[in-house]
Amino acid sequence: MDRQQTAETQPVAAEIQDLLLDNPDVEAFLTELARHSAAMFSVNNTAVHCGVTLLRRRTAATVASSSERALQLDELQYQFAEGPCLTAARDGVQVHIPDLSKDNTWPEYTDAAREQGIGSILALPFPLLDQSTKAGLNLYSENSQGFNQAAVQRATDYALQASKGLRLAILLAQHSQTATDLKAAMASRTVIDIATGIIIAQNRCSQAEAVELIKRASSNRNVKLRDVAQAIVDRAGGGPIETHFKQTPRNGSARGWAG
Incomplete structure (x- = not known):
């Protein structure tokens, strides 16, 4: 040129x-x-x-x-x-x-x-x-x-x-889509973890057994894992779950996103 x-x-x-x-x-x-x-x-x-x-x-x-x-x-x-x-x-x-x-x-x-x-x-x-x-x-x-x-x-x-x-x-x-997908994945993880805790408290079972119960219900009903977990939380009176993202302080030992 x-x-x-x-x-x-x-x-x-x-x-x-x-x-x-x-x-x-x-x-x-x-x-x-x-x-x-x-x-x-x-x-x-x-x-x-x-x-x-x-x-x-x-x-x-x-x-x-x-x-x-x-x-x-x-x-x-x-x-x-x-x-x-x-x-x-x-x-x-x-x-x-x-x-x-x-x-x-x-x-x-x-x-x-x-x-x-x-x-x-x-x-x-x-x-x-x-x-x-x-x-x-x-x-x-x-x-x-x-x-x-x-x-x-x-x-x-x-x-x-x-x-x-x-x-x-x-x-x-x-990059925008990746960030959106990551937040959605973390939000799903949060509600599943809370539902797992509810099942552990109600059934006095292990974490692995609680997760397996959620997976089995998801498969049998042909419903997404997150939706099954949200239903468990709703029945327990937990209502909608919010995932909070915060950045660790600059002088901390680790940096990144934490839920």
Whole structure:
């Protein structure tokens, strides 16, 4: 990349960084990214519509779009199970159709897109490190030859810069989900421990025997272990259980989360 290209991508990188800071949620970030992309490539009073396709576990979905029209164009591809944007996301390749009236790569989709008033399409992959997740940026122009060579290069650089923000947004979402799962697990552990104590007191049995009774009831009733434990606590008059998280003092011998 030469100096001129570097200078051009720096403001884009800063804008995408700002989008991520303002929208740490993945879906909100991608929605703003789609709108930003559409505005960036709409020139000379020619509207460009943008969608973002996300592939996870072989299932495709539009997670963000700049307009209802972009969403419909993406959904058409999922109906036909083929198209430029799916190919870009799945195979990690750029797909440029300068004139839909002269392209027969995906005849059914091309005809449907033309009926929607689209003249050209540019689809680019987002380079992601997570192999289980693939994504693509879908740009639709109402004009044929809507993306010249300079626009294609700008879009390529743009997708590269945006992928960095997308990777970070996905990581933030994964860490947030991990923290949520950990708190849920600790909350379940708390109510199970209290239920175990109640059974020990009522039946004068060992902890292992009390836990086994809860597990057996869960299996026989086909009810989650936590729900069985909560029912035991409720019958004993304990009511809803709250799990309190606190951080140990900095000068303590141990640091971390304690329930």
